[in-house]
Amino acid sequence: MTLNRRDFALASLSTLGAFALGPAQAATSPVNRRIVLASRPVGAPTLDNFALESVPVPKPGDGELLLRTKYLSLDPYMRGRMNAGKSYADRVELGNVMVGGTVSEVVSSQNAAFVAGDLVTAYAGWQDYSVSNGNDLMKLDPRIKPSSYALGVLGMPGLTAYVGLLDIGEPKPGETVVLAASTGAVGSVVGQIAKLKGCRVVGIAGAKEKCAYAVDVLGYDACISHYDKDMGRQLVEACPDGIDVYFENVGGSSWEAVMPILNNFARVPICGLIAHYNQTELPSGPDRVSLLQSMILQRSLKMQGFIVSNYRDRIPAFIGDMSVWLAQGKIKYREDVVDGLENAPEAFLGFFSGANFGKLVVRVS
Amino acid sequence: MTLNRRDFALASLSTLGAFALGPAQAATSPVNRRIVLASRPVGAPTLDNFALESVPVPKPGDGELLLRTKYLSLDPYMRGRMNAGKSYADRVELGNVMVGGTVSEVVSSQNAAFVAGDLVTAYAGWQDYSVSNGNDLMKLDPRIKPSSYALGVLGMPGLTAYVGLLDIGEPKPGETVVLAASTGAVGSVVGQIAKLKGCRVVGIAGAKEKCAYAVDVLGYDACISHYDKDMGRQLVEACPDGIDVYFENVGGSSWEAVMPILNNFARVPICGLIAHYNQTELPSGPDRVSLLQSMILQRSLKMQGFIVSNYRDRIPAFIGDMSVWLAQGKIKYREDVVDGLENAPEAFLGFFSGANFGKLVVRVS
Numbered sequence: 001m002t003l004n005r006r007d008f009a010l011a012s013l014s015t016l017g018a019f020a021l022g023p024a025q026a027a028t029s030p031v032n033r034r035i036v037l038a039s040r041p042v043g044a045p046t047l048d049n050f051a052l053e054s055v056p057v058p059k060p061g062d063g064e065l066l067l068r069t070k071y072l073s074l075d076p077y078m079r080g081r082m083n084a085g086k087s088y089a090d091r092v093e094l095g096n097v098m099v100g101g102t103v104s105e106v107v108s109s110q111n112a113a114f115v116a117g118d119l120v121t122a123y124a125g126w127q128d129y130s131v132s133n134g135n136d137l138m139k140l141d142p143r144i145k146p147s148s149y150a151l152g153v154l155g156m157p158g159l160t161a162y163v164g165l166l167d168i169g170e171p172k173p174g175e176t177v178v179l180a181a182s183t184g185a186v187g188s189v190v191g192q193i194a195k196l197k198g199c200r201v202v203g204i205a206g207a208k209e210k211c212a213y214a215v216d217v218l219g220y221d222a223c224i225s226h227y228d229k230d231m232g233r234q235l236v237e238a239c240p241d242g243i244d245v246y247f248e249n250v251g252g253s254s255w256e257a258v259m260p261i262l263n264n265f266a267r268v269p270i271c272g273l274i275a276h277y278n279q280t281e282l283p284s285g286p287d288r289v290s291l292l293q294s295m296i297l298q299r300s301l302k303m304q305g306f307i308v309s310n311y312r313d314r315i316p317a318f319i320g321d322m323s324v325w326l327a328q329g330k331i332k333y334r335e336d337v338v339d340g341l342e343n344a345p346e347a348f349l350g351f352f353s354g355a356n357f358g359k360l361v362v363r364v365s
Numbered sequence: 366m367t368l369n370r371r372d373f374a375l376a377s378l379s380t381l382g383a384f385a386l387g388p389a390q391a392a393t394s395p396v397n398r399r400i401v402l403a404s405r406p407v408g409a410p411t412l413d414n415f416a417l418e419s420v421p422v423p424k425p426g427d428g429e430l431l432l433r434t435k436y437l438s439l440d441p442y443m444r445g446r447m448n449a450g451k452s453y454a455d456r457v458e459l460g461n462v463m464v465g466g467t468v469s470e471v472v473s474s475q476n477a478a479f480v481a482g483d484l485v486t487a488y489a490g491w492q493d494y495s496v497s498n499g500n501d502l503m504k505l506d507p508r509i510k511p512s513s514y515a516l517g518v519l520g521m522p523g524l525t526a527y528v529g530l531l532d533i534g535e536p537k538p539g540e541t542v543v544l545a546a547s548t549g550a551v552g553s554v555v556g557q558i559a560k561l562k563g564c565r566v567v568g569i570a571g572a573k574e575k576c577a578y579a580v581d582v583l584g585y586d587a588c589i590s591h592y593d594k595d596m597g598r599q600l601v602e603a604c605p606d607g608i609d610v611y612f613e614n615v616g617g618s619s620w621e622a623v624m625p626i627l628n629n630f631a632r633v634p635i636c637g638l639i640a641h642y643n644q645t646e647l648p649s650g651p652d653r654v655s656l657l658q659s660m661i662l663q664r665s666l667k668m669q670g671f672i673v674s675n676y677r678d679r680i681p682a683f684i685g686d687m688s689v690w691l692a693q694g695k696i697k698y699r700e701d702v703v704d705g706l707e708n709a710p711e712a713f714l715g716f717f718s719g720a721n722f723g724k725l726v727v728r729v730s
Contacts, residue, residue: 080663251658270662276655285650289657290641293616297635297670298445304669305662 032057033341034127037092040084044278044352049082050098050345058131065111067104067122067130072341072362073151074100074348075185079277098126101156103140103147121150126344128364143323152185152359153333154322156308160271161189162318163311165247168269168304173198175244178235180204180254182223183214183334185359186271190247192331195219202238204231204254206354217332232257251275262299270305278352334358397422398706399492402457405449409643409717414447415463415710423496430476432469432487432495437706437727438516439465439713440550444642463491466521468505468512486515491709493729508688517550517724518698519687521673525636526554527683528676530612533634533669538563540609543600545569545619547588548579548699550724551636555612557696560584567603569596569619571719582697597622616640627664635670643717699723
């Protein structure tokens with residue numbers, strides 16, 4: 001069943017009955033609401049690409065446990081999973097549940113490592129309930145409060161910012177760090193860590209409200225709106241000593257503005273390219289690949305892509321540093337919490353219009 | 366005076382008189398032959414871009430010394446110095462002597478650190494004589510024999526190969542290393558070090574003779590000719606496990622063949638792009654920059670440009686390793702020696718047609 005926006009609301013209402021029993025009985029509810037990939041997007045995704053289904057709650061077997069989703073993380077990388085082509089991770093098959101990180105509660109356990117009531121981080125996807133053998137779970141670190149932070153500043157996006165900036169970007173005091181999507185889940189952490197490391201930090205964002213937040217709350221030295229036509233000139237003015245680290249999570253016009261003023265030995269960790277995720281064809285020419293290669297050579301640049309899942313060994317250092325920084329108020333964090341699983345698709349679409357502000361999380365139960 | 370090929374030969378003859386006095390008197394000869402940049406190339410360089418001049422031998426002042434060039438190194442990077450635009454190093458101004466590394470002999474010294482007869486490596490350029498204050502000189506390491514090797518396998522090209530492959534490429538035993546220009550001054554060293562490190566090595570070269578040399582003498586596992594139209598298919602066959610390190614010193618069709626089969630986490634040290642040095646306009650579209658960025662992201666690639674002059678701290682380790690490898694016969698080295706300064710321009714042009722075979726050196730005196 002493919003749903004339009006109204007269908008989503010109706011489907012949502014129709015399943016409310018199951019939950020009217022209240023949380024105590026939910027564990028025995030026969031209904032698991034889940035959002036599956038109904039069709040693959042061509043260009044920008046739409047609500048039609050998702051379908052909300054109600055199916056029986058899965059039954060855990062020997063050694064398994066039943067999880068109920070508390071929070072679902074929404075992240076730009078999910079767009080890549082909706083494509084038919086090969087990406088850095090497996091695509092979601094048509095009809096399958098959309099993937100996603102969650103904070104989940106153990107409802108019942110036949111696994112000695114967990115008991116009912118445990119909070120864990122899981123990769124349970126866009127649904128109310130899931131079954132796990134425990135291998136993909138991590139008990140929630142007691143330093144992580146509120147628990148939804150495990151999906152953001154103290155979770156995958158935070159670790160992404162931490163290793164991308166520190167391990168690949170290698171910022172040095174006094175250097176200039178530029179980042180786009182600079183108030184987002186990853187960007188806001190990148191910029192604040194760069195400030196902690198003694199760098200000049202210049203953000204790029206969309207809405208003026210986000211730019212003001214970047215400077216006033218996150219403490220960036222400047223923030224430029226990519227809505228402004230003279231963004232390139234503004235960036236030059238904001239970076240009088242050029243750019244030493246560009247944390248790339250957008251591409252497109254941000255990259256075009258940054259490229260001319262990258263310093264010799266600049267580092268460009270490539271974390272995401274949201275400006276290109278919905279691209280259906282390449283821009284017209286000329287083909288500037290050789291120009292980019294020449295620039296990498298002439299300026300001794302480093303461009304390096306990375307995926308956070310390859311940096312699990314950095315989790316202890318990350319949690320240690322970040323929990324201290326948060327406790328000391330050195331890192332500010334903003335969540336954009338959406339209530340209700342049924343609203344996940346629409347919230348997700350907001351990534352491509354800049355509608356969200358802060359880390360996007362769905363409160364599922 | 367701009368020279369054509371015949372003029373060069375005549376000019377060469379006309380200056381022979383000064384040298385007919387023999388080496389013993391050459392130190393007092395009034396003539397310094399030098400090759401200057403007569404005009405900037407548009408596209409491929411030609412002999413017209415160079416001019417051979419005869420000027421008085423310069424006189425060293427206090428603390429300075431007079432050098433006579435024994436060997437002049439010719440290298441592809443010199444093409445970049447001929448352009449008006451900014452590159453990673455200063456351009457050669459019109460009318461100035463072409464730059465270049467040399468092995469030079471101290472003719473006379475008013476610098477306490479050097480005495481007449483010392484052999485040094487210098488950056489004396491395309492000329493018979495030069496004056497130095499000593500700061501840019503390095504006494505020839507006694508392990509370097511013959512002395513011309515200081516311009517190749519035991520000099521800048523060798524160090525380029527060493528740091529580019531080991532420090533940026535980070536090859537691991539069992540990985541596949543691909544390199545283009547694979548029998549050249551840099552490439553031949555890259556490939557052989559990669560073999561020493563336990564890698565599968567696949568070269569790309571032009572002439573069949575070079576490919577045979579790469580396999581039979583240098584010990585590569587395979588070598589493919591970029592003259593073959595099915596080079597891409599051949600490369601796929603030669604790299605059944607994909608490519609982990611691509612040492613880039615060519616660009617163009619070599620890069621196009623390599624790109625599709627780069628493995629996740631592949632490293633691409635960018636050392637040179639000779640296929641693009643004479644490019645006067647970008648290829649027609651589409652613009653594939655975003656495609657390249659996406660590939661870097663999806664495959665966690667590292668592309669990094671580098672310039673050997675930033676790796677001086679690696680010289681001791683390099684000389685130590687390389688002199689042992691040479692002595693043990695583990696690294697083979699081939700020089701392409703051209704006699705006579707007057708023949709340097711024509712020899713240099715050979716880089717762009719693949720005419721040279723091995724490290725190109727001019728025997729000047």
